[in-house]
Amino acid sequence: MELLLLGVSHHTASVDLRERVDFSKRGVAEALRELAVYPAPAEAVVLTTCNRAEVYVACEHPEATQRDLGRFMSRFHDVPESELAPHLYTHTGIDVARHLFRVAAGLDSLVVGEPQIFGQIKAAFATASRQRTPGSLLNKRCTSSFAVGKRVRAETGLGEGAVSVSYAAISLARKIFGNLHERRVLVVGAGEMAELTAIHLQSQPVAHIVVANRTLARAQALAHKVGGTAAEWSALDDELIHADIVVTATGAQNAVISADSIGAVMRARRNRPLFVVDIGLPRDVDPAAGEFEQVFLYNIDDLRAMISENLARRQEQTTHAEAMIGREVDQFAIWQRSRGTIPTVVALRRRFEAVRQAELERLTPKLHGLSADARAQVEEVTRLLVQKLLLAPTAQLKAAPDEATAARYSEALTQLFELEEPRPTDGAIDQGDRADAGSSGTSAPTPTAKSPVAS
Helix, strand or coil, rough: CCCEEEEEEEECCHHHHHHHHHHHHHHHCCCCCCCCCCCCEEEEEEEEECCCCEEEEEEHHHHHHHHHHHHHHHHHHHHCCCHHHHHCCECCCCCHHHHHHHHHHHCCCCCCCCHHHHHHHHHCCCCHHHHHCCCHHHHHHHHHHHHHHHHHHCCCCCCCCCHHHHHHHHHHHHHHHCCCCCEEEEEECHHHHHHHHHHHCCCCCCCCEEEEEECHHHHHHHHHHHCEEEEEHHHHHHHHCCCCCEEEEECCCCCCEEEHHHHHHHHCCCCCCCCEEEEECCCCECCCHHHCCCCEEHHHHHHHHHHHHHHHHHHHHHHHHHHHHHHHEEEEHHHHHHHHCCHHHHHHHHHHHHHHHHHHHHCCHCCCCCCCHHHHHHHHHHHHHHHHHHHHHHHHHHHHHHHHHHHHHHHHHHHCCCCCCCCCCCCCCCHHHHHHHCCCCCCCCCCCCCCCCCC
């Protein structure tokens, strides 16, 4: 079995194409079911986000499976192969693990260190698990990526600091107010930036969101999306009096909030703090409004300076994160190579166990006079002796630096101890054999789950 990845991301495709190959439109579960119609791989996981659509599989014939996956993605999304193929990328073997580890850590994201991707990978794996499509290889690879993502975020500063305008605005609001749960928000405008910031504020969550826009219908649509209320444009000054946080992003050519309006609002508020984030270009708020006491006015340049500083800080942590991932990839490679040695470990264990049982059988007449406790002790001592004798060769076999070395070790052990020919690991070793392999000092992977996409 070999790992294979086929995908599209912001590195290779435009927003338009990424939207067209978004698996979430029809559902990841449906994609996994439809994949079963093809000459299906033994294991499969589908990951979809706004910036990537990837299919991870374990298969016997990567080249043929790659072609099948390309046709599957084309037909599932109704995108011609000729249009999709130039934007697809593939990874095989250990490079698949390296790629997923980098994705989970946020190193492959459009915004380095963004946290959402980690939860999206977990959701993709959960969906695949419900469909019973991951087996031992993808189970191990996905669960390892969870551990890697957590470690990178815990041990580096990669995810610290706001790196988008909307997140920067929220970070500044927290510095002013601390907890935002009791704060009332006024969003002035209903365009893309206003919507994005409102959605982020809703997730905090804040107490209430009011949307004011020149076109009331657009204000109502955004208010409905974030669970808030819409206000008439004529009521803007009244809403400013009651708001704690104001976000403006109208796209107007002139300021829509004057310094005089802010002065009147602050008198009505009795100088209660007012936090204003003006992310409009041109600016929506007269800069002179920031001169009033207790008015905290920030524009998009202020936010961008903050973002640049945070991005630089994250970049410093990238080298550390990449080194951590390199070590985890090495460990995964060792585990993957060790899977090929399981049949030899099992055969060796059976051989030694057969010798032990034969010797105990031969000595039965001499042991007949022993008490039950004494016979149990003889049984235990001989069993532990076999385990200790097998510990070193098992460890060396598992730690072989590459597959060629592991194959040579397996061949030597097979000849030296006249073992049965090792059998393939995937699906050929029963639970008892795996238990035998584990009892002799090696850790066997979990059995491959029965998958509906297996042919």
